[in-house]
Structures are given as structure tokens and as C-alpha cells.
Amino acid sequence: MSDQHKPEFTPEGTPPSGGKQLPPPGTPLDWVRAGVFPEDWTLIPVAGKSTYIKEWGDHKRRRIDSEGLYFEDSRYNGFGVVTGELSGGLIALDIDGPDADRRYRAEAGEGYEAYGEEQTMSWTSGKPGRRQLLYRVPEHMVPLMADINTVILREDGEWALGQGDTNRTKKEQAGEEYEELVLRFNRCQSVLPQSIHPDTGKRYRFLNYNGGQPAEAPEWVLEVIRPHLKAKAWLSEEEMGQLEAEAGKTLLPSRQIRGWFFSEEVQSKLLPRLDELVFKHPTFDQYGWDIRPGKSPQMMSGCPWHGGKSGTSFQYSELSGCWDCKACGVGGDVLDF
Known part of the structure; x- marks a missing residue:
């Protein structure tokens, strides 16, 4: 299927801040090919927020391979970036509405970045209060974050590793909307600007392009991460066998x-x-x-x-x-x- 049959979307509003000018209107693939997103990012094609690629969060992909996968299913209408180690240590702060933003403000303190005043790569679906801020964690932390997928700020004020908020079920059963505040790292993906939101039918748009580079993770984010770091400790059965075989030698x-x-x-x-x-x-x-x-x-x-x-x-x-x-x-x- 040729890209000319993919839907085209016209940018809206003012150009994003941050220096480097974005390319002219076109398809999500046009932006990928134009180098809007850093070359070291691992990208996957998405249909709304979904992808049909197996084990998409486990392997790094060349940009040309990601482009090829885009044509394999006519449902694809955008791209997502795989956060975490596969994209050089990217961590995404997902703010899912005004209430989540209030919790973010309280948690970040002086590090809070108001809507429209973001100091890093950031974008929105256009839904009220919804936005994502993208950061890069220090290189030395990345190996220690291998087991971190999501860290969620629950409404009881505690950051929970890879767990949902029990208040979500209570609110949904009461017919109330739950707004999540979450940090996403390994085996997660964020839908990129110029892609189409599955509910609104509108494209995601940049709040700040920031010259095409995410800022370093602020200190408050690192403080959330540190208790969840984990040393690479465990050996496979094969490695344990090697250990036993080496038992009679002086050096291990x-x-x-x-x-x-x-x-x-x-x-x-x-x-x-x-x-x-x-x-x-x-x-x-x-x-x-x-x-x-x-x-x-x-x-x-x-x-x-x-x-x-x-x-x-x-x-x-x-x-x-x-x-x-x-x-x-x-x-x-x-x-x-």
C-alpha cells in the first residue's frame, strides 16, 4: 500500500517552540522520514494507541524497518516511540487530565512545568489537561531500571511500581472519571505528534518541540525512580551451571x-x-x-x-x-x- 493512500492531516495552531522548525504538513510517515524524531529512538507504527507488532517492546528497530512495518497494515495512521532503554533512556510523564495535573504540581514542586510552558519535548492529544512530557534519564541509571515499566502516582500519594491505582476501580464503578499520572519506561510506548487520536480523530500536536531533543530528567523524577532501581543480580540456570563448573578454580x-x-x-x-x-x-x-x-x-x-x-x-x-x-x-x- 503506498503512503499516498494514508490519511493526511493539516497542522493546527502556531508552530511549536524550541528552535528547529517542523516540516510542512504531511503524513506521520513524512515526519519520520524528515528526521523530526531523533534517529536513536525506536519507533513502531500505531493505529490509534495500538500496534499489531509482536514483542514490540523487546527489540530495538532500525528506522527503515519501522517505516516498512507501517505499510503492512492499512489500519496504521501514526507512530509511537518505545520509551526506556530501546530509545536511549527515554522516560515519559503522562498527565491524564486536570486532576492528574494538580497531583503533578504538588509532587514536582518547583520542578512543575505548566501547560504551554514545558521545558522539554512535550505534546498533547488536544483533550483537556492531557499531555506528555518526555525526558532522558542519566545513562548510568538505565541498566538499573531494567524492571521498571510504569510507576504510577496513586491517589493515596504513593508511587507504585507497575501497579494500577485501586481508586480507579472505585471511581469507575461510581461513574466518575479517573485521571492517571504515570511515568513510563521500558516496554511502554507513547503515540507521537502528527498521529491520530482514536477518540477525537484529531492529530497529536507538539506543545514544545525543544529542538528535537528531550531534556534531562528533573531531580524530582529521579527521586521517584531511585527506590525502584535494582542491581542486576540473578543468574540463569545456565550461568549457575557454569558457576558450579568453575567452583574448583581460583578465580570466578x-x-x-x-x-x-x-x-x-x-x-x-x-x-x-x-x-x-x-x-x-x-x-x-x-x-x-x-x-x-x-x-x-x-x-x-x-x-x-x-x-x-x-x-x-x-x-x-x-x-x-x-x-x-x-x-x-x-x-x-x-x-x-
């Missing part, structure tokens, strides 16, 4: 050592004593530890590599056992430290 591969180190038994004994056994450094003696209490407690101190004026650059999550310094662009688990 580092991956096998990590598999033992991050076993549940070892971690249960180690985590309560990390500051005593692992985090030994003169910098920590100098700055001391600042404890941020709450449901997601954080230990903070000066950074062993660059110090820092605030004394909170080094962030360690007591729940996940992972740490990072955004200024230095480093992080990981306790063995990485």
Missing part, C-alpha cells in the same frame, strides 16, 4: 561473583550495614549523612568524586541499595561503588 568471572553477592540471603545481611561496611570514604566523614525520611528514604552526602557544595550530591536509596551522583554521571549498586 565477575558476573558469577555478582550473582552470589546479590542473592537474597547475602543482601539481607548486607543492606542494613552498608554505611559501615561499604560506604567508607573521607568525604562522608566530612559531610556526614543527611537522611530524607518517608516511604522512599534516601541517604545523602557529599560526592567522593567532586565533593559538592550542598552535601547531598551523593544519593543512596535504602530500599533499592543503589546510588548515584547526577553531577558526575555515575551510579550503580554497592559493588559498582
Whole structure:
């Protein structure tokens, strides 16, 4: 099927901000071919919000392959970007209405970006209060986020990993509309501008093009993520077999050592004593530890590599056992430290 048979849509309103001018009106495929979206993004064709590609969130795809898939089903009328590791660490903040926006404002504090004043790549379906803000998480965090698909801010004020909000069912049963606030990472996708919304029939449009690049994830987003980071700990049956085969040798591969180190038994004994056994450094003696209490407690101190004026650059999550310094662009688990 040739692209001339796909529906064409005329842009509406003023051009998006952020510098780089968007191409003239055309199909979603025109925008993909014109390089509107970064080349390192993994794109998939969508019909509304759906795609018919199996395991679409598990494999990185070349842009030319994504374009080819677009023609394989006449129902496709747009493209989505696969967030997470497959697109260089993209994380999408999905705000599903005015009530969700109020919760976003309360959660983000000074990091809140008002509608129409976004500082990163962002777009809307045109429905009231609906928009998505796209960020890029620090590279060193991406491997530790392998198990993070969605993190949802429930109406009880708690961020839940990969779980729905129990209040959704209650509201829907009462005939009330539920507005979700969610961060999307691995095995998720966001429908891109110029695609067609399945309910309104109108195209998604940019609120801020931002020169074609998402901004770095703000600190409040990283604070939400940190308690859910997870060290790569577990070995497959094949790797366990290799470990047993290597048992009589003096040296073991580092991956096998990590598999033992991050076993549940070892971690249960180690985590309560990390500051005593692992985090030994003169910098920590100098700055001391600042404890941020709450449901997601954080230990903070000066950074062993660059110090820092605030004394909170080094962030360690007591729940996940992972740490990072955004200024230095480093992080990981306790063995990485």
C-alpha cells in the first residue's frame, strides 16, 4: 500500500517552540522520514494507541524497518516511540487530565512545568489537561531500571511500581472519571505528534518541540525512580551451571561473583550495614549523612568524586541499595561503588 493512500492531516495552531522548525504538513510517515524524531529512538507504527507488532517492546528497530512495518497494515495512521532503554533512556510523564495535573504540581514542586510552558519535548492529544512530557534519564541509571515499566502516582500519594491505582476501580464503578499520572519506561510506548487520536480523530500536536531533543530528567523524577532501581543480580540456570563448573578454580568471572553477592540471603545481611561496611570514604566523614525520611528514604552526602557544595550530591536509596551522583554521571549498586 503506498503512503499516498494514508490519511493526511493539516497542522493546527502556531508552530511549536524550541528552535528547529517542523516540516510542512504531511503524513506521520513524512515526519519520520524528515528526521523530526531523533534517529536513536525506536519507533513502531500505531493505529490509534495500538500496534499489531509482536514483542514490540523487546527489540530495538532500525528506522527503515519501522517505516516498512507501517505499510503492512492499512489500519496504521501514526507512530509511537518505545520509551526506556530501546530509545536511549527515554522516560515519559503522562498527565491524564486536570486532576492528574494538580497531583503533578504538588509532587514536582518547583520542578512543575505548566501547560504551554514545558521545558522539554512535550505534546498533547488536544483533550483537556492531557499531555506528555518526555525526558532522558542519566545513562548510568538505565541498566538499573531494567524492571521498571510504569510507576504510577496513586491517589493515596504513593508511587507504585507497575501497579494500577485501586481508586480507579472505585471511581469507575461510581461513574466518575479517573485521571492517571504515570511515568513510563521500558516496554511502554507513547503515540507521537502528527498521529491520530482514536477518540477525537484529531492529530497529536507538539506543545514544545525543544529542538528535537528531550531534556534531562528533573531531580524530582529521579527521586521517584531511585527506590525502584535494582542491581542486576540473578543468574540463569545456565550461568549457575557454569558457576558450579568453575567452583574448583581460583578465580570466578565477575558476573558469577555478582550473582552470589546479590542473592537474597547475602543482601539481607548486607543492606542494613552498608554505611559501615561499604560506604567508607573521607568525604562522608566530612559531610556526614543527611537522611530524607518517608516511604522512599534516601541517604545523602557529599560526592567522593567532586565533593559538592550542598552535601547531598551523593544519593543512596535504602530500599533499592543503589546510588548515584547526577553531577558526575555515575551510579550503580554497592559493588559498582
